Each structure stands twice: as C-alpha cells, then as structure tokens.
Amino acid sequence: MHRPTYALLAALLVAAPVMAQETPPPQVSHFTLENGLELVVIPDRRAPVVTHMVWYRAGAADDPAGQSGVAHFLEHLMFKGTEKYPAGALEGMVNELGGETNAFTNADVTVYFQTVPPDALPTMMDIEADRMRNLVLPPEVIDAERAVVLDERRQRVESQPQSILAEEMAATLFQNHPYRVPIIGWAHEIEALSREEALSFYDRYYAPNNALVIVTGDVDADAVRQMAEETYGKVERGPDLPPRDRAVEPPHDTSRTVTLQDARVSLPSFSRNWLVPSYRQAENREAEALDVLAAILSDGPQSRLYQELVVKTGIAAQVGASYSGGAYDDAGFSLYGTPRPGTSMEALETAVYAELNKIIETGITDAELERVKNRFIRSTIFARDEQANMAQTYGLWLTTDRSVEDVALWPDRIREVTVEDVQAVATKYLRPTIAVTGYLLPLAEEKTP
Template identity: 50%
Template sequence: MTLLRTTLLRTRLRLLAILIVLVSGSLVAVGSARAVEVAHFTLANGLEVVVVPDRRTPVVTHMLWYKVGSADEEPGKSGLAHFLEHLMFKGTAKNPFGRFSQVVATLGGQENAFTSTDYTGYFQRIAREQLETVMTFEADRMSGLVLTDANVLPERDVVLEEYNMRVANSPEARLGEQISAALYLNHPYGRPVIGWRPEIEKLNREDALAFYKRHYAPNNAVLVVTGDVSPEEVKALAEKTYGKIDKVVDIKPRLRPQEPTPVAMRQVTLADSRVAQPSLQRSYLVPSYARQQNGEAEALDVLARILGHSSTGRLYRALVVDQKLASSAGAWYQGTALDLTRFGAYATPLPGIGFAELEAALDRVIVDLVKDGVTAEELDRAKTRLIADAVYAQDNQSTLARWYGAALTTGSTVADVLAWPDRIRAVDAERVRAVARAYLDRVRSVTGYLVKELPKVEEKRS
C-alpha cells in the first residue's frame, strides 16, 4: 500500500474517531447498568492517567491525549496541530518510520489519531499483554520525534490532498468553514482544524518542531487506558515508560482571545455547481460544559434532543411531517469544548420550497418552545434517551476512553463525567426553556445557505 493510500485510510478512520466524539458533542458518563470503577492519578512529571477496567475481553485501548488543538496555533499557521499529528508517524531514532505501525499490525492491533480544536489524540487497541509495548512506543515519540525536510514536505502534500478531499471537494464542508468563520469573530475556533489552504502550503519543519517541543510533554497530556487491566498495572507501566520523560517547565495557560457579545445576526450563502440539494445550516454561540453556569450545558443537551433528535424531534415533526417543507431537519449541541461552543439547527427543503419559507417555519418552532416551554413527556423522553445512550455506549472501550480524554482536555474532570447522568436527571422544563430563551437568539447566530447557483442580478438599463 502506498504512503498516500495508507495516510488516506488513516484519515478516514480518524474522521470516524472524531465523529464519535463530536456527534455526541457532550460529556457522557457511566450509568447504573454496570458498575465501573475509574482510577485517576498523576505521575511525578505531570502526566494525568485515567484507568477504566473492563474485564469482559482480554483487550485494552491505550489513548494518549495532548491538551493542544487547532485553537492553540499561532495566527498565520492554521493547520499546524493537524499537520504535526501526521508527522508523529514519521518515527524516532529508536523506532524509524513505519516500525510502530508495523509492530501494532503484526500483533493484530489497531492504531489511529485525531485532531480537534482543543486536543490531539493517539490510540491503539491491542491484546492486554502488549500494553507495555505500545506504551513504550508512544512514550518514545512523545520526546524523540525526528523530522527532516525529506519526510516533512511530502507529508505536507498529503495534507493538502486531504484538504482537497475533505473540504475543496465538499460544498457542505466549505459552507461549514464559512459559518464557523462568521460565528467566531475573534476566537480561533473560527479557523478550520485542517487549516486554510494558503497557510498549510507554508508550514515547514521548523514550525512543526517548535510546536512539538512547546506542547508535547507529559505535563500537557492525559493517558486513558480502558480494558482488561487494573489501575496498579497501568500505574507501574506508566511510571516505567512515560515516567522517564521530563516535564516541560514553560507550559503556558490556554488563554485564547474570547468572543465579544454578539450584536448582529449573520448570514452566508455558498454557491457550488455540484450541489444536488440545497440546505440550510444555522449555528448559535452558546456555553460549553467548561464555560457554563448553573447547569446550562446539561439543559442545552436536553434541548438539542427535544428539538432535533431524529423523527421524534420538534423540528423534524414540524418541518418534515406536519408542514411537508423539508426532507430532513434536526438540531445538535457540541458541548465538549474549552471555550464558547455551538448549538446547531439544520433543514433540507423539499423541491419548490424556498429558504424564506423554510427558515420562517424553523424559527416558529423555536419561538413556540421559548413561549410555551416543553412538555413533561418531551423532557422525560429526552433525559431517558440521553442516559440510556450513555449506558449502551459503555460496551465500546474506545468510546469510554474518548469520554474521559475529551473531558479532561477541555476543562472538565473525572468527577464531572461520573456525575453527568445525575445532572441530566436534574434538568427541569424551566431550565430548558431558559437556555432556549437566552441562547437561541438570532443575534447570536449565523445562518448558512447552500445553493447550486446564486440568483442572477439584472443590469439596470439606462
């Protein structure tokens, strides 16, 4: 398999990994169906370690998270965090390019990596007796990465090809970029994780090494191990491998420019001849779990479920079933973020339905909810499904690891994750109505329209 095909395969798997985190969008936690004892400790060099035992199969998931993402890049170097993620597979002096991946594959394991706005992660799923092997490899590349122009510049071309595949060739992704850029006037969440193409083209070895030395350190990382292990085993192995790495003394607080109070609704329209079906997307600026007050994030999670979950959501019932204006409609909340985040709504109009009519109907659903609140039945169903989904998801080791890794790299704690079901149960109808009133305000939003072509402007005759 060629390097390009290998990287593109890794990219597709990475996108799936990110999707699992972002679609749920929020902190999820263990429920009452299966008792899970979570261990949490910190090594002398600052590495946080979380262990979630799961004895059902002799397999472990080893996931190393760094507290750095695209929002931590310097202005003008967008895409650097994601670029370094690619370069972390280039090898070290002890383990040249390809050896880590070859060993994992030979042992029957799986590996991958992902980058988001607030974190970068690397993981392996392997037989329990091989845990020390992958920990040794991962610890080695935490401090021993070797980069040369010979391996950096070709990988930059791979990233540019990934940009073409993921963004340039996807009208939906291009619109998403524009909506984020318009929503975040000041915060670095407004730039895409993969970067702006003109800036990706200028990234080089020196940029990558400086970023690596500044952010990749044990005291800026969280190790999560789930599976057939005990906390005592993991602690001993972590001290044997990661514990030998010195901390970086000048890790700085993650202070980003923050958003001013929104004062004007914004609209963006993207025309692309490849669009087969027009669509409407809207994002509101809202608190994340890390930035909330008094249970706002939990209420936003419940609100998103009531408004937009599949065929039971208010938007789907109103726009698709009752009014027959759209073929799909829904809402979502991306609660896992270090700073202010997004609450989204979307709809795809049926043929012959204009955006004005569709958007007016969407707005009426939100206005009615703010005016009249939610029913007891809606509230109970939403909370029950949120908690049930979290319980069912415990059957996946990788999902368990993602819950804790995403939480600890975005300002939450293990205790927050464990308490999440109880906090969801405590959400009441008035709290849901209050967050809808406060945050689903058009002045806090950007609405994007995806069309095949823009309307022609007629020239005035003299």
C-alpha cells in the same frame, strides 16, 4: 489516515458520558505521575482487548498566528518515527496484531491511540513515551508530508461544498477566537509550514505534564500504573505552560449570512448558528439544558422538528438541531434543514425557527423532558459496549478542565434539568438577531433576502 471530525467527538460527549444508575459505574482509577502525566484506567474484562489513548492539550486553536494547520501537520509527522522506533514500526506492529492505530486533531487536543491485545500494551506505552520527546524529522520528509496534508485538504474541504461553507461559517461565527481558523489550516499557510515551526510546536506542547493517557479494557489498574511509570514516567517533565487564555469573542449583536452557490450542490440546505456556553464555561445547568433542548428538537422520531416538519407537513427532507458542548471555549448551537422538492428554503427556515420559537414562548412539556432524559440515560448504557467511546468520553472531559467525578455526576445533572431551564437557555441564547445563517444552494438557485 481517517480522522474523526470534531462534530463526531463532540457527539460522543452526549452519547457516552457515563453509565446510568441502572448499571454499575465503571471502576475508574486516576493517577498523576511525578513528571505531571495524568493516567486514567478503566478496566473492562469482557474481551481480551485494550484501548490506549494519549491526549495532548494542544490543538488547532493553539496554532501560532500565520501557522494554521501546524498542530494537524505535526500529527502527521509524529508517524515518521524515532531512532528507537523508526517510521512504520508502530503501524507494522499493530497490523501484525490485528489491531488498530490512528490519530486525530481537533481545535483543543491532539490524540494518538491504539487498540491491541493486552500483552501489547507495554510496547504501545513505550512507543508513545519515546515519540513524546524523541521525534526524528529529517528535512526530506517535510515536503512530502506537507503535500499529503494539502491533498487531504483538497479531498476533505475543497472538493466538498458542505465543507467549504462550514469553514466560511466558522470564520463568520467566531469573530476573534481562533476557532474561526480551520483545523486543517488555510491552504496558503499549510504551503508555508516548515520543519522548524512543527518542531517548535512539538517542543512546546509535547511533554508529560501536558498529556493525559487513558487505558480501557482487559487490564488491571495497578499493573497499568506500573507500566506507565516504566515508560512515560521516565520522560522528563517539560516547562510549565501558561493557562490556555485565548482571545475572547466580543458581544454578538448582529445577524450575518453566508451563502455558497455551487454546481456540485443538488439539494439546497440551510443552517442557523449561535455561540453558546460549553460545558466547561456554563453555570447553573445551562450546558445540560442546551443538550436537552437540542434533543427535544431533533433526537429521534418523536422530536418536535421531525414530527412537525417530516411527519405532519412533509416539507423537510432533513431537519435537526445540535449542540457542540465539548469545546474548551465557546460552543455552538445549530438548527439545520433541507427542504423537500416543492418547498422553498424560506418556508422551511420559517417553520424550523417557529418550532424553536414555541419553546421560547411557551416552554416544553413534562412528558417531553422525561422522554429525553430517559433517552440520554439509556444511551449511556449502550455506550459502555465501546471501549473507544469510554476512552474518548473521559478524554474530552478531563482535557476541558473537568474531572472523573464530573463524568460520574453527569446523569444526575441531566435529571436535574427542568422545563424552566430549557426555556431559559432558548430565550437567552437563540435569538435570530444574533445568529449566523448559512445557505448551500445549487448554482442556478438564487437566495433572496
């Protein structure tokens, strides 16, 4: 099954947090059932379609030591069915309806979702409530599904030099935190994953008091709540889980370099990466300022990197910046680029960092700041057209200890970001002496220090 990357989901946090003030905000209802399950309902009656998502607050960063990939492995196994709904029943129902069902695992959550006609929603809720506690895993399915996961790893990681480097970069950027371990898992640990380990993870984390259900589309909030009471509400509450206190990163006080040379690489590229606060961690508008900084550098044809390095000097084939603020713990900020033929990697890397350094030394203009703010707010209007975007946005925020009210306030917090805020986060967090830089090079090309 296709699973969105974490980068894509993090991008949705920026692209679709909430509607702008120019349009009415969504009528969001937020309930908690007696067994601890959270329920969010966002009516949208423009089309007879509903999106139903179940978010478990458990992802790859919760994999026990030595069992990397078990959260993702369990995601696969969840489609093996229950006594009430055997393997293939869910997919068969949804396909017959012309809908969609899928799932994804990232570092912090595992999510299952369907997009179906509204009259199918009670059945979707019943299926998800049933497999929340009643998963059936015959021993014979384990080896076959483990082989599927290993093949997925070969296709998505080992056959793609960019993915190999990304794994090594994460393992270098995070020295202590479990974000350093691949979401899909290390191959040698996937090979050893057992039925008992998958069921142990399932028994620990798959319970209503560790789940968030989001329904958006052609629905009524009170009716959805009644459906939830009749399905999810009958599932017994699980043990209370301790706080998600993961290993903390030590101070980063060195620069580090990761280089991969591979015959499959045709164009060289680099990325420079830093640890920065996520939205959950940040204070004093720092997360919003980091979002704005990334946009000023690379959001659209008027951004600094595009104008200077693509339009004016023409030395970059690709260049950009990103901020992954949707993480539960530490986030990342990246600068990246691919030089055009005839330009050295060193020249492009120097030019990219020079644009950041200008912001550190002299700040940004009021005009730049207003342009980016307006782009952010406009993007929220367009995002409302996608039910899945809305559901994913609320899911990301609520599973990182934020609230429906926080989502509603996001546009105002972006509007409050100042020129000084942007310069301050660039100066505080993006020093080259503490960055991790990755180089992806053709086999014949040497990278000199």
